[in-house]
Amino acid sequence: MPPLLEAKNATKVFGSGQQANVALDNFSMAVSGEAPSFTSIAGESGSGKTTLARLLLGFSQPSTGEILYRGKDLWKMSGGEWLQFRKDVQAIFQDQFEVFNPFYRIDHLLTTPIGKFHLAKSKGQARAQIEEALHAVGLRPEETLGRYPHQLSGGQRQRLTIARALLLHPRLIIADEPVSMVDASLRATILESLVKLHTEFGISFLYITHDLTTAYQISDNIIVLYRGSVAEVGDVDLVIKQPQHPYSRLLISSIPEPNVDHRWGEEQALPGTEVKLRSNHSCRFADRCPFVMPMCTESVPPLYRTDDSRAAACFLYKDAPSISGDDMDQVLSGKATAASGG
Amino acid sequence: MSDEILRVDDLKVYYHTPSGPVKAVDGVTFSLRPNERFGLVGESGSGKSTTALAIMRLIKPPGFIESGKVRLGEIRLSELSEDEIRKVRLAEIALVPQGAMNSLNPVMRIKDQILDGVRSHQNGSADRTIVERLPELLHTVGLQPNVLRLYPHELSGGMKQRVCIAIGISLSPKVIIADEPTSALDVVVQRQIMQTLGSVQERLGASVLLVGHDMGLMAQFVDRIGVMYGGRLVEVGPVRDMFKEPLHPYTQLLISSLPSLETKGVFRGIPGTPPSLLNPPSGCVFHPRCPKAFSRCSVDVPEIREVRPGRWVSCHLF
Numbered sequence: 150m151p152p153l154l155e156a157k158n159a160t161k162v163f164g165s166g167q168q169a170n171v172a173l174d175n176f177s178m179a180v181s182g183e184a185p186s187f188t189s190i191a192g193e194s195g196s197g198k199t200t201l202a203r204l205l206l207g208f209s210q211p212s213t214g215e216i217l218y219r220g221k222d223l224w225k226m227s228g229g230e231w232l233q234f235r236k237d238v239q240a241i242f243q244d245q246f247e248v249f250n251p252f253y254r255i256d257h258l259l260t261t262p263i264g265k266f267h268l269a270k271s272k273g274q275a276r277a278q279i280e281e282a283l284h285a286v287g288l289r290p291e292e293t294l295g296r297y298p299h300q301l302s303g304g305q306r307q308r309l310t311i312a313r314a315l316l317l318h319p320r321l322i323i324a325d326e327p328v329s330m331v332d333a334s335l336r337a338t339i340l341e342s343l344v345k346l347h348t349e350f351g352i353s354f355l356y357i358t359h360d361l362t363t364a365y366q367i368s369d370n371i372i373v374l375y376r377g378s379v380a381e382v383g384d385v386d387l388v389i390k391q392p393q394h395p396y397s398r399l400l401i402s403s404i405p406e407p408n409v410d411h412r413w414g415e416e417q418a419l420p421g422t423e424v425k426l427r428s429n430h431s432c433r434f435a436d437r438c439p440f441v442m443p444m445c446t447e448s449v450p451p452l453y454r455t456d457d458s459r460a461a462a463c464f465l466y467k468d469a470p471s472i473s474g475d476d477m478d479q480v481l482s483g484k485a486t487a488a489s490g491g
Numbered sequence: 492m493s494d495e496i497l498r499v500d501d502l503k504v505y506y507h508t509p510s511g512p513v514k515a516v517d518g519v520t521f522s523l524r525p526n527e528r529f530g531l532v533g534e535s536g537s538g539k540s541t542t543a544l545a546i547m548r549l550i551k552p553p554g555f556i557e558s559g560k561v562r563l564g565e566i567r568l569s570e571l572s573e574d575e576i577r578k579v580r581l582a583e584i585a586l587v588p589q590g591a592m593n594s595l596n597p598v599m600r601i602k603d604q605i606l607d608g609v610r611s612h613q614n615g616s617a618d619r620t621i622v623e624r625l626p627e628l629l630h631t632v633g634l635q636p637n638v639l640r641l642y643p644h645e646l647s648g649g650m651k652q653r654v655c656i657a658i659g660i661s662l663s664p665k666v667i668i669a670d671e672p673t674s675a676l677d678v679v680v681q682r683q684i685m686q687t688l689g690s691v692q693e694r695l696g697a698s699v700l701l702v703g704h705d706m707g708l709m710a711q712f713v714d715r716i717g718v719m720y721g722g723r724l725v726e727v728g729p730v731r732d733m734f735k736e737p738l739h740p741y742t743q744l745l746i747s748s749l750p751s752l753e754t755k756g757v758f759r760g761i762p763g764t765p766p767s768l769l770n771p772p773s774g775c776v777f778h779p780r781c782p783k784a785f786s787r788c789s790v791d792v793p794e795i796r797e798v799r800p801g802r803w804v805s806c807h808l809f
């Protein structure tokens with residue numbers, strides 16, 4: 150059975166010539182159609198994570214490579230196939246203010262997909278579906294329906310966007326920074342809802358974020374992106390607790406932990422160069438890497454599989470077997486992967 | 492009293508709307524010591540940014556400082572005239588505002604933007620000496636002198652923020668207020684900026700008031716923390732004590748809701764919603780969401796009191 154959603158050697162370039170910016174470089178990954186997975190895609194701004202989200206959701210077309218829904222190229226599908234795609238793959242976005250038209254009551258956000266996808270045959274049935282979705286995200290219909298967006302809190306609005314996604318009974322939800330604009334005290338409960346949807350309804354998640362702490366909290370796997378390429382990938386416990394790629398290490402050591410005993414070390418974090426690397430035949434991190442070697446500026450490091458469930462794209466690990474980007478799934482832990490790990 | 496460089500006494504800032512006054516800051520009292528890093532932390536709507544703006548006398552109508560006093564050393568900030576406060580701003584107390592890097596003038600070179608602020612204090616005199624000291628100023632914030640000739644769009648987010656810090660410290664103020672100085676920046680750049688701010692503070696012998704919502708950042712940077720909720724200051728104390736043994740129920744819930752890299756899969760949010768500032772709850776502003784609330788809490792507003800040396804709490808449990 151083909152994967153539910155797959156990126157195959159997807160590259161996205163913005164601009165051209167001297168100004169060309171390779172936002173995402175030859176990226177491949179697959180979300181299984183069988184066993185539910187929870188994967189984080191982590192990176193800073195400029196990493197390509199938002200570009201990837203947009204490609205996977207069909208909001209933007211890859212410059213080269215393909216995005217496949219159940220084996221079909223997104224950009225060659227019929228209208229009927231797109232509708233099915235939109236049911237199976239839903240999204241939650243960062244800015245809960247933008248999602249709502251302030252002139253409509255929030256009911257509008259929920260009744261629109263029911264109408265568009267013909268999910269209900271009667272108003273009563275629609276109402277029942279809406280109430281079920283609201284309960285699933287911890288909202289009370291009597292406290293939310295009939296209100297305008299400004300009458301609800303940020304946390305409530307964000308939960309509504311999740312309820313909206315749920316109405317379609319998706320197989321995969323792509324969540325792009327779903328809690329970064331929500332207050333700290335509400336984040337935990339929203340994240341908990343996402344995990345609940347995963348465990349209770351078997352929905353797969355792609356959680357896109359720059360916040361490694363929340364990524365650690367809720368996902369099984371993580372893909373760390375840097376400047377459009379995969380730096381490190383694998384089991385979230387391994388990558389976060391024992392990072393190998395110098396960029397992952399820098400990233401994780403820079404997290405401001407709410408722990409007075411674990412303060413940032415005295416050593417200065419490496420300054421970023423503000424210059425884009427022109428060469429395509431070099432590790433993207435070479436200009437900032439404290440471990441840089443001559444070979445790093447001569448070719449692009451492949452992914453080296455340093456553990457059963459982890460790989461890092463760094464020449465420091467060149468003695469480990471290398472895997473191609475297409476086979477990244479081998480290190481993503483999941484109930485589906487049996488492969489050669491036994 | 493003499494050990495305080497900045498003192499805020501019972502500050503109240505209300506925004507007067509057609510529906511009534513929105514009590515953004517409703518009786519806040521705290522002080523800042525010399526060479527100290529103080530973190531004013533709270534979620535959205537807690538009143539922390541309004542407090543920072545009020546200290547700088549930058550509140551605009553329909554917002555007004557209803558009552559309260561602010562003193563910077565011997566200077567009574569809250570009582571100065573417009574002309575007088577303009578002389579004090581930047582020279583004695585500086586603000587690096589939220590989104591500062593987005594407010595750099597896009598058609599002015601960096602050099603001119605820094606000089607802009609400086610000149611308004613020196614009445615245009617002694618230009619040459621100031622210009623000569625600019626490279627040194629940039630060096631203090633980790634920027635190369637060539638940045639002086641550049642325009643804001645030629646700089647990265649981190650560089651622009653450093654420029655804003657440079658403007659803030661250009662006249663060696665005694666107090667630097669930084670309002671969410673790193674919120675749009677990546678964790679790696681954030682760490683660099685905070686380390687820069689720290690070294691700048693030490694070099695100047697200044698105090699820093701860091702306003703923000705990121706408790707992790709506070710843990711890494713500040714000496715003392717003040718927690719704001721619903722326009723009130725609910726707890727103040729040394730950073731270590733606040734994390735190890737928070738006293739106010741809101742602080743306790745807030746800290747336990749923080750995701751960490753230690754334990755996986757434990758989620759503890761604070762149920763309920765932030766209070767309306769137009770119609771705040773009676774008595775203690777936190778009582779509707781407080782797991783330890785009792786009868787008195789919905790009636791009397793708790794005063795902030797020093798319940799242990801250096802530990803201030805505004806709660807009827809104490």
